[in-house]
Amino acid sequence: MISAMEATIAVSGLRKRFGPTQALDGLTFTVTPGQVTGFVGPNGAGKSTTMRVILGLDAPDAGTALIGGQQYRALKRPLSHVGALLDAAALQPSRTARNHLLWLAHSQGLGGKRVDEVVRLAGLESAARRRAGGYSLGMRQRLGIAAAMLGDPPVLMLDEPFNGLDPEGIVWMRGLLGSLAAQGRAVLVSSHLMSELQDTAHHLLVLGRGRVIADTSVRELVAAASGDRVTLRTSERSTAMTLLARAGATVAATDRDTLTVSGLAAERIVELLSADGVPFSEVSAHRATLEEAYMELTRDAVEFRGASSDGDGGGAGAGAGASAEEVAR
Amino acid sequence: MSATITPYRSQVQAQAARAGFPQLLRAEWTKFRTVRGWMVGLVVAALALVGVGVLSALGSHRSCGGPNGSITCPSVPVGPEGGMVTDRFYFVHQSLAGDGSITARITGLSGKEPWSKAGVIVKNGTGQGSAYAAVLATAGHGVRMQYDFTHDTAGLSGAVSAGSPRWLRLTRSGDTVTGYDSSDGSNWTLIGTAHLAGLPSTVQIGMFATSPDAVQTTSSSFGSSSTTGGPTLATATFDQVGLQGGTSGAVWKGDEVGGAQGGPVVGSGGPGAAGSGATGGNGSPTSEGFQQDQATGAFSIRGSGDIAPSVGGPLGDGQAVERSLVGTFAGLVVVIVLGTLFITAEYRRGLIRTTLTASQGRGRVLAAKAVVAAAVSFVTGVVAAAVALPLCMHILKANGNALYPIGLLTEVRLVVGTGALLAVAAVLALAVGTILRRGAGAVTVVIAMIVLPYILATASVLPAGPSEWLLRLTPAAGFAIQQSLKAFSQVAGVYTPTNGFFPLSPWAGFAVMCGWAAVALAVAGYLLRRRDV
Numbered sequence: 007m008i009s010a011m012e013a014t015i016a017v018s019g020l021r022k023r024f025g026p027t028q029a030l031d032g033l034t035f036t037v038t039p040g041q042v043t044g045f046v047g048p049n050g051a052g053k054s055t056t057m058r059v060i061l062g063l064d065a066p067d068a069g070t071a072l073i074g075g076q077q078y079r080a081l082k083r084p085l086s087h088v089g090a091l092l093d094a095a096a097l098q099p100s101r102t103a104r105n106h107l108l109w110l111a112h113s114q115g116l117g118g119k120r121v122d123e124v125v126r127l128a129g130l131e132s133a134a135r136r137r138a139g140g141y142s143l144g145m146r147q148r149l150g151i152a153a154a155m156l157g158d159p160p161v162l163m164l165d166e167p168f169n170g171l172d173p174e175g176i177v178w179m180r181g182l183l184g185s186l187a188a189q190g191r192a193v194l195v196s197s198h199l200m201s202e203l204q205d206t207a208h209h210l211l212v213l214g215r216g217r218v219i220a221d222t223s224v225r226e227l228v229a230a231a232s233g234d235r236v237t238l239r240t241s242e243r244s245t246a247m248t249l250l251a252r253a254g255a256t257v258a259a260t261d262r263d264t265l266t267v268s269g270l271a272a273e274r275i276v277e278l279l280s281a282d283g284v285p286f287s288e289v290s291a292h293r294a295t296l297e298e299a300y301m302e303l304t305r306d307a308v309e310f311r312g313a314s315s316d317g318d319g320g321g322a323g324a325g326a327g328a329s330a331e332e333v334a335r
Numbered sequence: 336m337s338a339t340i341t342p343y344r345s346q347v348q349a350q351a352a353r354a355g356f357p358q359l360l361r362a363e364w365t366k367f368r369t370v371r372g373w374m375v376g377l378v379v380a381a382l383a384l385v386g387v388g389v390l391s392a393l394g395s396h397r398s399c400g401g402p403n404g405s406i407t408c409p410s411v412p413v414g415p416e417g418g419m420v421t422d423r424f425y426f427v428h429q430s431l432a433g434d435g436s437i438t439a440r441i442t443g444l445s446g447k448e449p450w451s452k453a454g455v456i457v458k459n460g461t462g463q464g465s466a467y468a469a470v471l472a473t474a475g476h477g478v479r480m481q482y483d484f485t486h487d488t489a490g491l492s493g494a495v496s497a498g499s500p501r502w503l504r505l506t507r508s509g510d511t512v513t514g515y516d517s518s519d520g521s522n523w524t525l526i527g528t529a530h531l532a533g534l535p536s537t538v539q540i541g542m543f544a545t546s547p548d549a550v551q552t553t554s555s556s557f558g559s560s561s562t563t564g565g566p567t568l569a570t571a572t573f574d575q576v577g578l579q580g581g582t583s584g585a586v587w588k589g590d591e592v593g594g595a596q597g598g599p600v601v602g603s604g605g606p607g608a609a610g611s612g613a614t615g616g617n618g619s620p621t622s623e624g625f626q627q628d629q630a631t632g633a634f635s636i637r638g639s640g641d642i643a644p645s646v647g648g649p650l651g652d653g654q655a656v657e658r659s660l661v662g663t664f665a666g667l668v669v670v671i672v673l674g675t676l677f678i679t680a681e682y683r684r685g686l687i688r689t690t691l692t693a694s695q696g697r698g699r700v701l702a703a704k705a706v707v708a709a710a711v712s713f714v715t716g717v718v719a720a721a722v723a724l725p726l727c728m729h730i731l732k733a734n735g736n737a738l739y740p741i742g743l744l745t746e747v748r749l750v751v752g753t754g755a756l757l758a759v760a761a762v763l764a765l766a767v768g769t770i771l772r773r774g775a776g777a778v779t780v781v782i783a784m785i786v787l788p789y790i791l792a793t794a795s796v797l798p799a800g801p802s803e804w805l806l807r808l809t810p811a812a813g814f815a816i817q818q819s820l821k822a823f824s825q826v827a828g829v830y831t832p833t834n835g836f837f838p839l840s841p842w843a844g845f846a847v848m849c850g851w852a853a854v855a856l857a858v859a860g861y862l863l864r865r866r867d868v
Contacts, residue, residue, distance in 0.1 A: 013342035040340030061692045064867040078692075082353035085693055086345040096685035098370055105369035113362035113693040115351030153689070158347035190343035 013039035013160035013192045015060060019069035022055055022216075029055045030066065031216035037194045039160065042187045044203040044224075045196035047213030048304060053196040054092070056213070057163055061090055073161055085114045089154030091164045094146035099139025103130060103149050106138055107156065114157055121156070128152035129178065143170025151182070162186060162193045168202045180206045200300040212303055220303050224296065231299030235268040235292035236275060246284050253278055266292055359694055359703035367707055373673055377711055380669035380757070381719035387662025388723040392730035395654070397737070411645060411652040411737045412464035412593070414484040415531070419653055419739055421547075422463040422484075423593035423640025425623045428541030431457070435580015436506040437540050439573045440520065441472050442633075444495045446546040446569030449475025450643075450827055453544035453571030453636060455503045457512050459534055463593045467642070468512035468529040469543070470503040474569070478503070479825070480514035482529035484644045487825040490516040490526040507580070510534040520575070540578065541587065544571040544638035550827055566639050568623070574633040589625045593640060645739070646828035647820040647835050653737035655835040656746075657817040659727030660720055660753055664786050670712045670757045671781045674764030677708050679774035687868050697863045701769060705762045705856060712761035716754030724750060741819045748841065752816035755845065759813060759852045760785055766855035769863055784851070785810045792832045799831040803838040810851040812837070815844025 015037040022030040030052045037043045045053050058064040060071040062078035073081065073088050081087045097106055107121045125134045128148040133141070138149065147167055154162055164183075168176055183206055187193045194211075197203055203210070203224075210227055212220035220227065237260075240246045246265060247257045255270040267275060272289050279286050294302075351358055367373055399408040414420040437455045444453050454471025468482035470490065478490035478501055495501050502517040510531050515523040546569035625636040647655050681687040694700050724746065728738060741749075763784070768777040788811035792802035806812050815837035822830045830836040837844055 038340075039342040058688075058867070061688075063688055063691060079695060082695060083349065083351075084354060084695065086347060086349070088692075090692060092688055093685045096689055098366075098680060098684060098686060100372055101366075101369045105365065109362045109365035109369065110689065110693055112365050113358050113690075114354050115349040115358045116347065117350065120347060156347075158345045160343040160345060190341045192342075 013190065014072075014074060015161060015163070015192060015194060016072045016075070017056065017060065017069070018071075020056065020059055020066050020071060021068040022052075022059060022064065022066050024055075029216055030059070030069075033069070033213075033216060033218060035211050035218050035221055037161075037192045037211075038209070039192040040187055040190050041208035042183050042193045042195060042203075042206055043209045043211060044207030045194050045211050045213070046198065046200060046203065046300060047219075049198060051213040052216040053198075053213055054165055057090065057092060057165055057194075057196065060163065061088070061092070083114055083157065085110070085157030085159060087157070087159055088161045088163060089157060089159040090162075091147070091150035091154045091167055093165070094143065094150040094167075094169070097138040097141075097146065097149070100137055102135050103138050103141070103145075103152075104134040106149065107134075107152055110153055111156055116156060124152040124155045127155055127182075144172055144175050147171055147175070147179075151179075160191050162191055164194070165196045166198070167195060168197060168199070176202070200297040201295075204296045210300075212300065214304055227299045227303075228294055228296060231294035231302050232292050233268060233294075234271070235266050236270070236272045237288070237290050237292045238265045238267055238275060238279075238286060239263055239288035240265065240279070240284060240286040242284055245282075246279065246286070249278060249282055249284060250275065354694055356699055356703065359699055360706060362693070363700075363703045363707040367677065367711060373676070376669055376673045377715045380666040380673070380712075381715050381722075383669055384660070384662040384666030384716070384719040384753075385723040385726070387665045388659050388727045389662075389730065391661045392659065392727040392734070395658070395731055395734055395736055397735040408735055408737070413740065414464050414644065415466045416483055416485060417740055417742070418485065419645040419737065420464055420484045421593075421641040421643050421645050421652075422465075423591075424543045424545030424642050425625065425636055425638030426456070426458070426461060426539070426541060426543045426590045426592045427587050427625045427634060427636055428456075428458075428461070428539040428590065429578075429582055429587055430537055431507065431540040431578075432537045432581035434506075434508045435540065435578065435582060436504060437542075437579075438502065438504040438575070438577045439542055440500050440502050440575040441495050441571060441573050442497050442500040443572040444472050444474055444544075444569060445571075446474045447567050448547050448549060448569075448827065449473065450641070450825060451475075451546035451567065451569035452479075452642075453569060453573075453638070454478075454542065455505050456541065456543050456642075457505050457507050458539050459531070461539060461590050461592050466531040466534060468505060468514065468531060469642070470505055470514040470516060470526060471543075472501050472503070472571075476825075478516045478526070480526040480529070481642070481825065482512065483531065484642065485823065486527075486529065487823070488514075488527040490514070490524065491518060502575075505540075507534075507538065507540070540582065542571075542573050542576070542634060542636060543592075543642075544569045544636040545640045545642060546638065547641040547643070547827060550829060568637055568639050570635060570637045572633060572635050574631060576632065576634065587625075587627065591623050591638075594623065641826070643826045644821075644823050646823060646826050646830075647739060648829040648831075653739045654731060655818070655820045656724065656728055656738050656741050657749060657819050657835065658731065658738075659724045660749065660817050662723065663716075663720075663753055663756065663814070663817065664789060666716065666719060667757060667760050667786055668782060670715065670761050671764040671785070672778050674708045674712065674761035675768040675774055675777040675781065677704055678765055678768040679772060679777060682772040683774065691868060698860045701765075701856070701860050701863055705765055708761040708765045709758040713754040713758035716757035717750055720750040720753035739820060745819050749817055749819065752841065752845065756813050756816055756848070759845075759848050760810070763810060763848075763852040763855050766852065766859040769859035770855070785813070785848075787811075789814050795833050799833070802832045806832055806844065807838050807847070810848045812839055812844040813848025815839050816841045818844075 018034050020030045020033040059066050111121050128151050250257050256268045258266045260266045398405050411419045412422050439455050451474040452471045456469035458467035459465040470480050472478050472495045477492035480488045502520045504515040506513045512529045514526040517523045546567040548564045549567050550564045623637050627634050645652050764781045767781050771777045788805040788809040791797050792805045818837050820835045
């Protein structure tokens with residue numbers, strides 16, 4: 007029991023107000039070991055604030071945040087309990103990456119050997135002796151991962167680690183997070199881009215307006231969002247739409263030759279189409295993307311329509327998303 | 336699924352079981368040394384400290400003029416205790432071999448300066464700077480016993496006049512000289528005892544008169560002041576002069592000790608007896624000399640100068656050695672910038688969050704930073720001062736300047752104190768940086784707290800009064816640790832910050848600065864603990 011506690015983050019009833027903004031409004035959740043937990047929500051939902059509270063950087067107005075049953079400030083060697091990446095840009099530009107890791111290692115009673123290990127883990131061997139100021143955002147993310155891994159912690163908390171990574175970096179990050187979780191670590195990864203977590207997260211914590219609006223496994227969420235809908239591919243889209251609508255289904259055109267049908271079972275659709283001689287190439291149970299499932303969930307919780315469309319739009323909005331959250335503080 | 340998971344345990348082997356203070360200290364030192372600009376900054380601070388001192392020394396020449404143009408400056412006499420002294424007076428004396436005493440009644444003393452003085456004296460010869468002990472009357476400070484220039488003990492108070500004369504007595508026994516005074520010639524009071532180490536058997540014993548230069552301070556329109564002065568003359572009258580012991584017994588000699596011209600003047604007449612008239616000097620009442628009344632045996636002695644320690648200032652003979660460290664303020668500015676950046680650079684980049692999450696306790700982070708900032712600044716200051724002090728002293732001397740000699744302990748205090756000054760300034764800068772979280776603002780505030788008051792107070796910008804208050808109340812009081820000049824109550828010097836005299840003693844001034852740093856650090860620690868970051 008005690009060992010199970012070591013690798014968890016337990017947040018209970020967190021409240022935090024910044025001026026007129028209720029950033030956290032009674033937040034409660036537990037992050038369990040052995041899986042990657044996606045921490046998602048629109049900008050300003052309170053993801054970064056929650057992480058800062060867990061790390062003891064911000065004091066909550068109410069509630070507790072515990073790491074393995076202890077408050078962060080009670081941890082005797084904090085970085086061997088929690089590794090955090092809050093802001094990859096938080097570097098002294100004139101210090102080399104290796105020296106950045108070295109002072110951090112020294113603060114934990116660790117030496118240069120461990121630094122070399124995490125440099126290798128993050129794939130920074132060739133760049134470690136260069137000034138961190140010259141690093142790209144992607145390299146800074148790798149450096150941030152190296153710093154988080156210094157103490158080989160059972161709990162990892164990463165704020166938007168995919169930002170600025172190139173495709174290769176994204177694949178690397180996904181693999182790393184998966185393997186860290188497989189080792190039995192609790193891995194909490196925030197993102198405002200659901201697609202980034204699609205193949206990474208096992209569990210999701212969805213935040214909206216400072217509250218948990220969903221705490222569910224990815225499989226359940228997708229299944230729920232998929233509903234009883236059926237995807238139909240046909241070359242005679244309008245004919246099929248009319249036919250199926252007359253039979254009582256709700257039909258939506260999702261592509262030039264694709265329809266999403268709900269209210270009718272797949273067998274019944276095949277029957278109807280065959281009877282009328284409408285050609286079709288595919289009838290399959292619809293599987294929602296994580297993105298769709300998430301959109302459905304947060305439709306009511308989104309605070310700023312403009313900001314959310316910006317944030318959800320794609321990779322281009324990544325930088326703006328982070329700063330919008332800063333402003334919300 | 337989670338039921339089958341074995342939670343991960345950290346595998347990494349650390350040298351320490353906890354992120355304690357030693358680990359924090361090491362981390363902060365690693366942080367400091369790995370930013371090249373900061374290490375270069377320390378070198379710049381040291382170079383600025385030395386460089387400004389050297390430039391100032393190179394520009395400081397002392398030349399003395401004579402009737403035929405410039406001459407080699409006469410050396411300033413040094414007293415038995417090693418300090419520079421003023422030793423000019425008119426001395427009416429004779430030799431005393433072995434033990435003995437002198438008694439005299441002083442019936443009048445005219446001298447405009449409060450420290451115009453005349454009395455009886457035992458001195459090791461007539462050379463300037465030799466050991467002496469004297470009991471004397473002053474124009475404004477009553478009877479005193481003084482010896483070896485720096486020592487001064489009060490006797491009877493009140494001014495001397497014909498109606499209220501003073502009897503003065505010195506008794507010499509070996510190298511011990513004891514002083515007494517009396518208002519009636521029969522009831523004697525001991526004033527003090529002087530041990531004049533190494534006093535030879537034969538000494539000069541007699542009476543003297545002297546009067547220090549007038550010092551006038553005038554305020555100018557900018558609030559600064561200028562000081563002017565000139566020689567003054569004191570005339571003293573003695574009678575009932577009695578000598579005991581192995582004196583030559585016949586002839587009183589008059590000598591202008593330390594006088595620029597005029598050889599010894601010989602008078603005649605037995606001690607305490609009505610002898611033949613004697614005229615000293617050229618006889619004019621406006622110059623130094625002495626006369627002895629044939630009928631009464633009374634002496635009239637006129638003298639100018641002082642028997643006292645030489646103090647720094649506009650009328651002083653030398654320069655204070657801390658002139659070598661005048662570049663401290665320049666080094667201080669650099670150190671203030673570094674101390675501030677040590678924390679504000681972290682706020683600027685958000686690195687402060689990493690720092691705080693890596694440690695247990697925010698107060699400890701601040702303490703570790705303070706120790707590192709203080710240590711690097713201290714070493715920088717000590718190294719720079721250890722170079723600047725001998726180097727600039729050498730240059731100053733080569734330029735003909737006389738420097739007030741200082742002892743080894745004072746030299747050590749100046750060097751170590753300069754390091755300490757930089758260290759405390761760095762801590763203050765770190766604390767203010769923590770409070771304000773902005774580099775530019777914090778640097779401005781700290782420079783306005785330390786360097787600005789120092790310059791205002793010491794560069795003749797403000798009058799002496801406000802200057803002294805600045806150096807009592809602001810962190811600039813810490814500069815007192817560099818002062819080597821001592822103020823003497825028996826010398827009416829111009830004891831202002833401009834002349835190197837601080838209103839507080841070296842350690843008291845340094846304590847004021849430390850107090851500021853401590854308060855700022857406490858406020859910074861409180862805010863750091865309380866604020867979200």
